[in-house]
Amino acid sequence: MSETKNRPYHHGDLRRALIDTALAMLATDQNWTFTLREVARRTGVSHAAPYKHFQDRxxxxxxxxxxxxxxxxxxxxxxxxxxxxxxxxxxxxxxxxxxxxxxxxxxxxxxxxxxxxxxxxxxxxxxxxxxxxxxxxxxxxxxxxxxxxxxxxxxxxxxxxxxxxxxxxxxxxxxxxxxxxxxxxxxxxxxxxxxxxxxxxx
Amino acid sequence: MSETKNRPYHHGDLRRALIDTALAMLATDQNWTFTLREVARRTGVSHAAPYKHFQDRxxxxxxxxxxxxxxxxxxxxxxxxxxxxxxxxxxxxxxxxxxxxxxxxxxxxxxxxxxxxxxxxxxxxxxxxxxxxxxxxxxxxxxxxxxxxxxxxxxxxxxxxxxxxxxxxxxxxxxxxxxxxxxxxxxxxxxxxxxxxxxxxx
DNA sequence: AATTAAAGTTTCTTCTGTAAACATGAGCCT
DNA sequence: AGGCTCATGTTTACAGAAGAAACTTTAATT
Known part of the structure; x- marks a missing residue:
């Protein structure tokens, strides 16, 4: 719980974090049916944030x-x-x-x-x-x-x-x-x- | 316009018609990103009708x-x-x-x-x-x-x-x-x- | 210290998949 | 013929998704 709230507004390297999350989901599920929103959620960021780094899914x-x-x-x-x-x-x-x-x-x-x-x-x-x-x-x-x-x-x-x-x-x-x-x-x-x-x- | 309205309530062979539509879309787009609703629409049938023939997409x-x-x-x-x-x-x-x-x-x-x-x-x-x-x-x-x-x-x-x-x-x-x-x-x-x-x- | 732009968030619209409740009509039984 | 019934449609409803737009925060530059 130490870093649940005191995460800074800016992530630092969200692009990389999103990629890592997505790679992890890909490895777990062995498919890429995950939604972009789910990736954002698991990375602990709003659902629109990924669009700052990727044009689309x-x-x-x-x-x-x-x-x-x-x-x-x-x-x-x-x-x-x-x-x-x-x-x-x-x-x-x-x-x-x-x-x-x-x-x-x-x-x-x-x-x-x-x-x-x-x-x-x-x-x-x-x-x-x-x-x-x-x-x-x-x-x-x-x-x-x-x-x-x-x-x-x-x-x-x-x-x-x-x-x-x-x-x-x-x-x-x-x-x-x-x-x-x-x-x-x-x-x-x-x-x-x-x-x-x-x-x-x- | 001759058959726009006087289509019978029951299609006759909707299952086959849906398959044909989907195959045609697959051939046109060379991908299967089409939605089930779109297939239904092009087949001239309500968006829920396909579920009588296919469990899901x-x-x-x-x-x-x-x-x-x-x-x-x-x-x-x-x-x-x-x-x-x-x-x-x-x-x-x-x-x-x-x-x-x-x-x-x-x-x-x-x-x-x-x-x-x-x-x-x-x-x-x-x-x-x-x-x-x-x-x-x-x-x-x-x-x-x-x-x-x-x-x-x-x-x-x-x-x-x-x-x-x-x-x-x-x-x-x-x-x-x-x-x-x-x-x-x-x-x-x-x-x-x-x-x-x-x-x-x- | 003030400004700006990048990187977040919130809000909104439009779409999808799917479930549930309802409507129609073709075929069967009497 | 008259009526049941069930497969096959339609309508309505809802949760969740994509993506756009407008707003907020903060790091960096001047």
């Missing part, structure tokens, strides 16, 4: 998504920067990092790729997403360089890799990669399929 | 998603059932059918995989989705049988294939598979990567 959601992309990028960059016996192992570890991130933050991950995180109307969000996508791209380039990966159009390889990893992440958080459905080590197995190919080429 | 959305899965299944089944020189070509055509469906119905496709189409609380939706997923699964089984595809755990292969196709569809409708970004024939290229593998095995 959707702008807050896009900021949450942007933060999500930054964090995802950090996770993948960290996983990628360790020592590996092969580029292949490095690829798997980086992919696993993305999928783990989705598993730990399903709500946030869904938001990042939902239509509420429209990258065409928010340059900052767009850039954050692009920066994150650039991380695995470097891995592919290095892999082609050192002979680990086939030398085909890097763009196609990147699209395929990203589609695969993102697709697995989405399947994972929809509960469709459970052991009983898909065997043990489902992600490893699926990544092996991508790495070795579907066809019998040999 | 989310239930209508799940029904739209269910219809989406049925239609997607039809598209893939049709593409798959044609004559092909190889199982590989059949696989590509089926994948393309899914991605084309997403391109033609981006709003609906997004809804189908959004958290508003929660398969864990709607058995009918869950079943429709499973029926659709089963279609490419048969293709993989046949491909393993006839020696076109590697004989690895079918579940892992299915997960990888589905992840790849769904991932590409999502990238496509996010405008991230444009020629200038990803080269010509981006989908074909990405699918080739999956089919042949990322690694230099040969």
């Amino acid at each position: 959707e702008m807050l959601l896009r900021e949450l998504a942007r933060i999500g992309f930054v964090r995802l990028g950090e996770c993948m960059a960290e996983a990628m920067s360790q020592d590996f016996p092969s580029t292949r192992a490095q690829f798997v570890a980086t992919a696993q990092a993305c999928i783990d991130f989705a598993r730990c933050n399903p709500g946030l991950y869904r938001l990042m790729f939902s239509s509420d995180a429209d990258k065409t109307i928010d340059p900052q969000l767009h850039d954050a997403a692009m920066d994150t996508f650039a991380i695995p791209l470097r891995l592919l380039e290095d892999g082609q360089e050192d002979g680990s990966f086939r030398k085909v159009a890097i763009r196609a390889q990147a699209a395929a890799s990203w589609a695969q990893v993102h697709g697995l992440a989405m399947l994972a958080i929809s509960g469709q990669l459970l052991e009983e459905k898909v065997g043990a080590e489902p992600v490893q197995g699926a990544l092996d399929v991508l790495l070795d190919g579907l066809c019998c080429s040999d | 989310e239930m209508l959305l799940r029904e739209l998603a269910r219809i989406g899965f049925v239609r997607l299944g039809e598209c893939m089944a049709e593409a798959m059932s044609q004559d092909f020189p190889s199982t590989r070509a059949q696989f590509v055509a089926t994948a393309q059918a899914c991605i084309d469906f997403a391109r033609c119905n981006p709003g609906l496709y997004r809804l189908m995989f959004s958290s508003d189409a929660d398969k864990t609380i709607d058995p009918q939706l869950h079943d429709a989705a499973m029926d659709t997923f089963a279609i490419p699964l048969r293709l993989l089984e046949d491909g393993q049988e006839d020696g076109s595809f590697r004989k690895v755990a079918i579940r892992a292969q299915a997960a990888a294939s589905w992840a790849q196709v769904h991932g590409l569809a999502m990238l496509a409708i996010s405008g991230q598979l444009l020629e200038e970004k990803v080269g010509a024939e981006p989908v074909q290229g990405a699918l080739d990567v999956l089919l042949d593998g990322l690694c230099c095995s040969d």
Whole structure:
């Protein structure tokens, strides 16, 4: 009760506080159906105060998504920067990092790729997403360089890799990669399929 | 003005009419932010009438998603059932059918995989989705049988294939598979990567 | 010390979802 | 035919939300 009343009129960093509250609600509920008023209430501020920092509810959601992309990028960059016996192992570890991130933050991950995180109307969000996508791209380039990966159009390889990893992440958080459905080590197995190919080429 | 007033009290098939209106709005706006009242208004019916057919707004959305899965299944089944020189070509055509469906119905496709189409609380939706997923699964089984595809755990292969196709569809409708970004024939290229593998095995 | 502008609050309007009570009419039973 | 009944409509009511506008507080600048 010590700070119930003697809170100063000005919050100090309400923008950040609102973001933190919203991220917490997103993590708790695993959805972003919360209202802006509820966020304001939990932050202990009037329902109109958020509008001083965010044009509307959707702008807050896009900021949450942007933060999500930054964090995802950090996770993948960290996983990628360790020592590996092969580029292949490095690829798997980086992919696993993305999928783990989705598993730990399903709500946030869904938001990042939902239509509420429209990258065409928010340059900052767009850039954050692009920066994150650039991380695995470097891995592919290095892999082609050192002979680990086939030398085909890097763009196609990147699209395929990203589609695969993102697709697995989405399947994972929809509960469709459970052991009983898909065997043990489902992600490893699926990544092996991508790495070795579907066809019998040999 | 001929039928403005002399509409009968009972609609006849309001449930279907509401679904049609909602599908049309989804197709026009490419999002499902429409309100239930607006759907009712456009269907020419009072704002409470929909509740006689749908428990709440989310239930209508799940029904739209269910219809989406049925239609997607039809598209893939049709593409798959044609004559092909190889199982590989059949696989590509089926994948393309899914991605084309997403391109033609981006709003609906997004809804189908959004958290508003929660398969864990709607058995009918869950079943429709499973029926659709089963279609490419048969293709993989046949491909393993006839020696076109590697004989690895079918579940892992299915997960990888589905992840790849769904991932590409999502990238496509996010405008991230444009020629200038990803080269010509981006989908074909990405699918080739999956089919042949990322690694230099040969 | 006075002024200003950013960051809060209060108040108000318009909308939504949803519940409850009421109205209509199509189909069935006699 | 006459009347019941129930699914399917409508009307009315209400709580809560978005967002605009006008007002208040306080930190910072001059």
